[in-house]
Amino acid sequence: MIIPLTPLDFRRRALKLYPEKTAVVCGDKKFTYREFGIRTNKLANGLLDMGVKRGDRVAFISYNCHRLLEAYYGVLQAGAVLLPINIRFSPREIAYILNDSEATALFFNPDFIDLIKPIMINLKTVKNFVMLCDENESYDFDADNYEKMLARSSPNDPPELEIDENEMAELFYTSGTTGANPKGVMLTHRSLYLHGLGVIITHNLNDSDAMLHTIPLFHVNGWGTPQALTCMGGTHVMLKKFDPETICRLIEQEKITKIFLVHTMANMLMKYPGLNNHDFSSLKRIVLGGAPAPWQMIKEIEQRLKCECIAGYGLTETSPYLTSGALKSYLMNEPEEARWIRQARTGLEVVGVDLRVVNEQGEDVQRNDREVGEIIVRSNYVMQGYWKLPQETAKVIRDGWFYTGDMATVDKEGYVKIVDRKKDIIISGGENIASIEIERVLYEHPAIYECAVIGVPDEKWGEVPKAIVVLKEGYTAEEEELLKHCRERLAKFKVPKSIEFTDSLPKGGTGKILKRVIREKYWQGYEKRVY
Structure with a gap:
């Protein structure tokens, strides 16, 4: 028997098995799975009533809330494609996305x-x-009202669709590089279904789980939580904006079991003065993604919150999950520091992913944790392609493999460690310097709160590393002190040539530091962002 794969089956299962269980908590509102199902029916029927046709793109510009989660199912029930847009995009970028995608409806x-x-x-x-x-x-705006639209729409199941599992279900636009427009990433029903199952296996999800949506739902498919947690009948707890006090309160109040964070979020949480005043006993696992985190962050989280903390890795183009830093059973008895260092690594490929790290000749690098290559993957989780950009798609999907642009090493146990983005490698006097390696060393200094290392123009070497740092509140440090710290831990050619202090670093929608924005200041007047 062959049945089309679609995340809509996760909704069906949850409504059938967990109708009276709390599905969504959003501020002072709570919905059971039965109520959630009725609302997604109404959304689907409302879309059909307004003339939305099969394959139309339906855009949402929203914080995390129950309405955006409803769209993950209601839009698909109507046969349309969900297009969540990053709320941090500029009006120009939003206009480009709406026009490029040919969206027919905009919810905001x-x-x-x-x-x-x-x-x-x-x-x-x-x-x-x-x-x-x-x-x-x-x-004062000529627009329909979401709740009024639902009120006049039928609560019954919309007309049943014959699903083509290879049809696009979601369309996410990635941030464009300087001077380039965002690219639309097409994710199919099949990819989302299989990725959802992969997330369930990776994080051992079940109906007792309550997950706090710290990661924006407009960002990389919400890390798969909308599908995986729904399938298992878990509880979605929505978070409008990242705020440490609110997060601590919700973890305690809603008995949160698992959360996903990026490094910047974790930093803010650990810095929160009231952290020790809350009960985190329900927490089982925290996953850090977005950018490599120093192992000291893993250590601090585990010691203070008394739960497992591991790294995770993925991209918009891969739905996104590719690896997990969870330990193999026989490695759990390693000395604590060795364990934390391993858990901070990019990790092992998750179920459903075939991952390799290859050199420029396409050969697998040695498992010596020294030889650097590019991560390439083959998986059902990989996108169908870039929307209306076949040439761009062909650049990254070659010979059946997706080339991530992330450079990494592999240790003897098969754990991958990203050393840099291909575009973030600093080439100084012919030597390749990984900016992330320098950042890891800087994070070892007690005064560093955040940092970013970039290449800046240099007449002699082409480009040289420069560090931009934010100090922790109440701490002081001088440039020479930090340079000395780096000299004691890095090869001479890797030590930053200068360090600049700032109050904050530019960040994207999830709090990820935007190096391309930082570079602009130093590369003005140059045709390329490398020397």
């Missing part, structure tokens, strides 16, 4: 009216605007 939170108003005249295909707000709210 009222907070983003000022993003939408200036671009409305330039939108070529959007016919329907819907405000994501309560029924009694009104704004």
